[in-house]
Amino acid sequence: MSRYTSATDADRKAMLDAIGVGSIDELFAEIPAGVRLQRPLDLPPGMAEQDVFDHLSKLAARNRHGDEETSFLGAGMYDHYVPSLIDSILQRSEFLTPYTPYQPEISQGGLQVMFEYQTAISELTGLPVSNASVYEGPSAVAAAGYLAKLETKRTKLVVSRGLHPHSRETLETHAKGYGMTVAEAGLDAEGATDLDALVALVDDDTAAVFVQQPSFLGTVEELGTLGEAAKRTGALFVVAADPLPLGILESPGALGADVCVGEGQTLGNRLDFGGPSFGFFTAQERFIRKMPGRIAGETRDVDGKRGFVLTLQTREQHIRREKATHNICTAQALNALAGVIYLSWLGKRGLVELGELMLRRTHYARETLGLEAINPGPVVREFAVRVPNLDAVFERARAAGINPGYRLGRDYPEFGDGLLIALTERRTKADVDRLAAVIGSVREEVHA
């Protein structure tokens, strides 16, 4: 008997007798000797629960986590507060342990959650159709590229340089598979998508144009103008959005987006060193039969009672196989549940209040730090600045228990001295003032 199994010697004998074999080995007789492992796996021996716990605790202790520093690090995942009720509900085994709801009669809880989630995400993005989740943000962008291919049969995708570098790279990786190329429109002097560059790239073979709101640099993009430019030749306009500022920012749907996708971590999911979170995928009604992944729909049972099912499954891999609209099967249902609980907890007004707070703190931080702005126009949740002596700032800040943000030079060589600073409702005015003091002290020393 090993951990989590329960066959005793007596059980084993009775079961082997019932099968009609003399030993466990005989059950594996079909496996040719040449492909049998003739030795034990070379892994450390099993451990008792408390020893595994200790081992993992020690590993975890070697990570500097969000409660151990004041962090302005964002760049795609953000340190928002996750309310307690989310942990409590997600740990219910009825949500934690079932499979994808293939038997709707005993899965109404999960299916109704999907329906509520789809409604909330649809409201945020201003697009009528949402699926029940995809893996995460950048691969959601790649899924939008595939939809654009299926829809337009064209071969070119155009991205703004304001799209998250991971999204651009992920799109490129996937596009090589489905046979498309990716062209990039640069940023203008204000750190927003360069409209002229975009217009120059969009042609009759362009299947979709991708921009991000707010951009990777935190710039509030002029979606309406960009959308018009994108759709001039019939390309789809795809917006990758952070869902949380959509309480104050106009919805992508209202500004012409055909598809809006994004990273859902900011909606009640932990940082988890990058995952699991969820990706969302919303679109205009006309794409409903080309959407990737699960979609829950409302219906009635034989007694006329209201219920929910997985619907439009003829799009999906288990039915349509090589003609499926995407290969996704397991998605991120539990993380999407966290998302809809979070949005219910915030509520209609809380979403706006949180957005306004982030907006004001972002602008306060930018003014207070007094550095040269890379994107001097409207920003929310994040902004980019040039920092003389960036290494010294990092060293001093780290020593003071502050993580000052993301070094832009990692992805944008043109901003080698760039720092991307993220704000959430957890970063207070006092935190910003401390960061300003550190940067100020480095500046004074250099000048002295």
Place this chain on the structure above:
Amino acid sequence: MILDPRADEQTETIYEKSVEGRRAFTAPETDVPETPIEQLLPAAARRTKPAELPEISEPEIVRHYNGLSKKNFDLDSGFYPLGSCTMKHNPKLHERVAALPGHARLHPLQDAEYAQGALELMWNLQQALGEIAGLPHVSLQPSAGSHGELAGLLVTRAYHEDRGESRHKVLTPDTAHGTNPATVTMAGYEVVKVGTDEHGGVDLDDLRAKADEDVACLMLTNPNTLGLFDRNIEEIASIVHGVGATLYYDGANLNAVMGISRPGDMGFDIVHFNLHKSFTQPHGGGGPGAGPIAVSDRIEPFLPRPQIVREEGHNGHGPRFAFDDDRPKSIGKLRGFQGNFGVFVRSYAYIRSLGGEGLREASETAVLNANYLRALLAEPDIAEYLPIAFDRICMHEFVLSGRGAKEKLGIKTLDVAKRMLDHGVHPPTVYFPLLVEEALMIEPTETETKERLDHFAEVVRSILTEAAEDPEIARNAPYTTPVRRLDEAGAAKNPVVRQAARD
């Protein structure tokens, strides 16, 4: 299943419970100047119509979702023999260690210097998965099995292109999971189906006829979706490698062979793991999962980036771990950051709990349980109606056909499955694989007791006995569930996929 006395209330959505002015959230104090929003955001960027989110208090949110949870059947409540899904116990320890702040509160872009514990965990997991697969190089990045499949075909494409070859076909058996052919199309290849022989394995003649220099890869599950180990695997590998193609292992059924037979030793070049199957990540009602891949030396240069590298320590210091993005032949990133780390924590805890010997015992017990249940269901009074598709020793799962029940009792596999719901067990996977008529695919897993398997066989027997008396009972089942059979055709014809918008 216990329903709230006000059962009708439970079909109300959280939107329908919303009342203007109610709330759960208290905003932090605005500690910065309250600059008018109009000064910070241009009019064109400001929201005109507010997003309709529910307005509801915290206690009612909790009751709402607790109420919904009670309408789900789950693994912690009962037997869940869903074939190809490996519904094994999800140890509670894993939730505790995944929630440690050093894991749960760690930012994905934290400097490697301050994330050494996370990187070491990922490195250790990679080493373990590589050993289990018999293929040394691992990328943890793919987010689920199907994402791993896509990674596998993209590295295959990169491998062939690097050799100056252009190939456009991928072979998949007719028993393959639907994700395989769907992935082939997404990766820009054409699907060519390979038949199944009379023993349930790959038809070698058909394979030989279709394997040519245009073939990039054969995707295979072994044991396959019939629960059978393909005893010709060495010959299959030789045919596929003979035409220069890669051999891809769909790891959905790895739970049968951990520590017993390794895909790398069978000749596979690329393997994906479903950490949410063999390695206990809870399924979450449809995710999250993770689909790492392991590959051979010749495929290694093409793995997604970043890869984790281990640098030996000097002067008494331990090893250091870092991300390596400088991989010129890499296919690139498949997603943001480094993968579903929270899943890695759970699967790593599982592997450390069991060790090599424990993993082998888990697989042995999974196969023992499946064969025992197969033997119970082979009793003549059951087998007459639900004959086994291929009468052989099986691996971790097996497939019955509902042909007999349909012909002799007038009930379909769907009816058998729906009647099981009234008995408090989850039905097997139904109508898959496609080549078995009225298929029921049963995977009990190693964490079930003999008594539960006995009980399941009795449930099947009682459903068949009852149907012999009155088939209408099964045809109209279930009766005891929160809702009964639902109109799926109607839902697809007139899709209602969100709450009606308020104007």
